[in-house]
Amino acid sequence: xxxxxxxxxxxxxxxxxxGVVERRQTLPVLANLLxxxxxxxxxxxxxxxxxxxxxxxxxxxxxxxxxxxTLPARKLIDIWRALPDGATVAIAVDGAKATVRSGRSRFTLxxxxxxxxxxxxxxxxxxxxxxxxxxxxxxxxQVGFAMAQQDVRYFLNxxxxxxxPEGVRTVAxxxxxxxxxxxxxxxxxxxxxxxxxxxxxxxxxxxLVDIDEPVQVTIGKGHLSASQGAVSLTTKLVDGKFPDYKKxxxxxxxxxxxxxxxxxxxxxxxxxxLSNEKYRGIRLKVEADQLTIQANNxxxxxxxxxxxxxxxxxxxxxxxxxxxxxxxxxxxxxxxVRISFSDANSSALIEADGADDALYVVMPMRL
Numbered sequence: 323x324x325x326x327x328x329x330x331x332x333x334x335x336x337x338x339x340x341g342v343v344e345r346r347q348t349l350p351v352l353a354n355l356l357x358x359x360x361x362x363x364x365x366x367x368x369x370x371x372x373x374x375x376x377x378x379x380x381x382x383x384x385x386x387x388x389x390x391x392t393l394p395a396r397k398l399i400d401i402w403r404a405l406p407d408g409a410t411v412a413i414a415v416d417g418a419k420a421t422v423r424s425g426r427s428r429f430t431l432x433x434x435x436x437x438x439x440x441x442x443x444x445x446x447x448x449x450x451x452x453x454x455x456x457x458x459x460x461x462x463x464q465v466g467f468a469m470a471q472q473d474v475r476y477f478l479n480x481x482x483x484x485x486x487p488e489g490v491r492t493v494a495x496x497x498x499x500x501x502x503x504x505x506x507x508x509x510x511x512x513x514x515x516x517x518x519x520x521x522x523x524x525x526x527x528x529x530l531v532d533i534d535e536p537v538q539v540t541i542g543k544g545h546l547s548a549s550q551g552a553v554s555l556t557t558k559l560v561d562g563k564f565p566d567y568k569k570x571x572x573x574x575x576x577x578x579x580x581x582x583x584x585x586x587x588x589x590x591x592x593x594x595x596l597s598n599e600k601y602r603g604i605r606l607k608v609e610a611d612q613l614t615i616q617a618n619n620x621x622x623x624x625x626x627x628x629x630x631x632x633x634x635x636x637x638x639x640x641x642x643x644x645x646x647x648x649x650x651x652x653x654x655x656x657x658x659v660r661i662s663f664s665d666a667n668s669s670a671l672i673e674a675d676g677a678d679d680a681l682y683v684v685m686p687m688r689l
Contacts, residue, residue, distance in 0.1 A: 323359050323389030323415040329405045329424075331382025332366070336399045338553060339368035339375050342525055343395040349440070354392035356439045357413075359385045367439070368395060373522050374442035375529065378552040390436040391415045398422075401429055442556045444547050447540045449485060449514040455530045455550060457505055458537050461492040462527045464503035464680045467649045469520050470496035477562030480519045483546065485510060493567045499646045500570050500683040501653070514541045517564055522546070522557030529553045570683055572671050575662035577638060579608055580675055581631035583659045586613075587651035589627040593617040594644040596625040603687045604644040609637045617644065640666045641689035647672075650682045 339355050347353045347370075356367040364383045367376045401422060405411065411424045415433060422429040453461075462481070470478035473496065482493040489507040493500065518526070526548055530537065533551060540547040547556045593604050597617040607614040608631075615627040640663060650672050651659070658675040663686075672682040 323357070323391055324387035324413070325359050325364065325383055325385045326410065326412045327364070327379075327383045329402060329407065329409045329411060332364075332379060332411070333402060335364075335366040335377035335379050335552075336402050338377050338525075338529055339366045340395040340399045341528060342368045342370050342373045342375050342521070344370050345396070349438075351392055351434045351438045352440070353394060353396070354434055354439070355395045355398060356390065356392050356436055358390040358436070359383075360388050360390075369440060369442055370521075371440055371442065372519065373525055373555065373557045375525060376554045376556075380552070389415060391420060392434045392436055392439050393420055393431050397429075397431060442545070442558060444540075444545050444556050445542045447542045447547075449512045450538065450540045451485060451490070451507075451510060452536045452538055453490070453505075455532060455535075455537055458539070458548075459527060459530050461490060461503050461505055462523060464653050465492045465494040465501035466523055466527065467653060468494040468496060468499050468501035468682075469523065471520070473497070477517055477560050477564055480517045480560045481523045482564045482567070483516045483518055483541070484514070485541065486513045487511070493564070495565065495567065495570070498643065498685050500567060501650075501680070502567060502571075502682075503680040505679065515564070516541050516546050517560035517562060518546055518557060519560050522555070526555055526557070529555055570669070571681065572662070572664065572669055572683065574664070575668075575671055576664050577608070577633070577635040578660055578662045579613060579631050579633045580658055580660050581613060581629055583651055583654055583657060583674075585629050586659065587648065589615050589629050590644055590647050590651060593625045593627050594648065596623045597644050601687070602643045602645045603641050603689050604647075605639060605641050605689050607637070607639050608633055608635075610634065638663075638666055640670070641687040642670070642684055643687055646684050650684070653682075654680070 358365045364379045409424045414421045420431045484491040490505045493502045535551045537550045593615045598619045605616040613629045613631045617625045656674040660673050663670040670684050
């Protein structure tokens with residue numbers, strides 16, 4: 323294999339494909355990227371056996387000799403980033419070695435056989451749909467923060483991607499909070515549920531770019547695939563049953579607080595500075611048109627913030643993990659928010675005021 327390209331032509335392909343490569347590998351070839359130069363097209367692929375990203379580069383690459391090989395992902399991307407802007411780069415593979423030349427720089431890298439490189443099998447598609455890039459990004463961004471991390475309930479370490487004839491819904495929960503976002507879309511053919519693992523969700527969000535081309539999403543038995551332009555991703559799904567999220571959402575709430583999102587976000591941030599570093603608990607005291615936020619820690623330090631809100635119910639005190647509230651305020655993008663609850667022992671329902679496509683449920687804390 324022999325080709326010439328520019329730094330810029332290949333940079334994004336290397337960044338995306340190397341993003342899935344883990345530093346610790348069970349197989350040596352998984353530390354490499356697969357480069358395939360055929361029919362005037364260079365394809366760069368990276369995988370960790372669970373998530374695979376493939377990027378096709380059809381412009382800015384001059385293929386002198388077709389072929390395929392695998393090169394060390396981290397070393398190759400580090401070399402690429404270190405090259406000056408506008409640099410012309412030549413890659414030549416000879417046996418078990420590859421030479422990368424640019425100007426007066428020369429690097430010799432060890433290769434591994436392309437035949438050893440594994441592929442994440444996609445399988446037969448059960449349902450396909452088309453989304454705009456910003457629609458899919460919103461579905462991910464609004465709920466992604468609520469995914470569990472390394473929970474023994476492995477099905478919580480991912481995001482539920484649910485399709486029905488009326489639209490698409492994403493749901494994530496770590497057992498203490500739940501986030502849900504829905505995109506209304508009539509006329510979809512069929513229904514499907516898929517639990518996308520945390521890494522797959524992160525790489526999917528990273529591949530989306532603001533271009534006119536829509537994202538093609540395919541759900542199959544055990545996999546989800548997404549492609550936009552020259553980039554395609556395939557991820558294995560979490561094999562498990564996602565909790566019944568509908569039972570978690572409070573059916574009726576008696577008290578509702580409406581306040582300015584940015585004011586609440588800043589107040590939560592300031593109060594969090596003196597909250598317990600381990601438990602992160604704060605106390606909310608709600609009374610007529612005022613929300614008081616209190617925090618303290620084992621060093622007997624205290625913080626108190628008062629925020630003007632719209633509230634006409636009875637006085638109530640309720641405790642929450644402040645980090646959960648901060649995440650929600652950061653995810654919402656409206657000027658005001660609604661916080662609804664029944665009593666101090668019930669979960670709170672948080673929604674954007676004036677929008678109904680996303681909602682959040684947070685369990686209270688005993689303080």
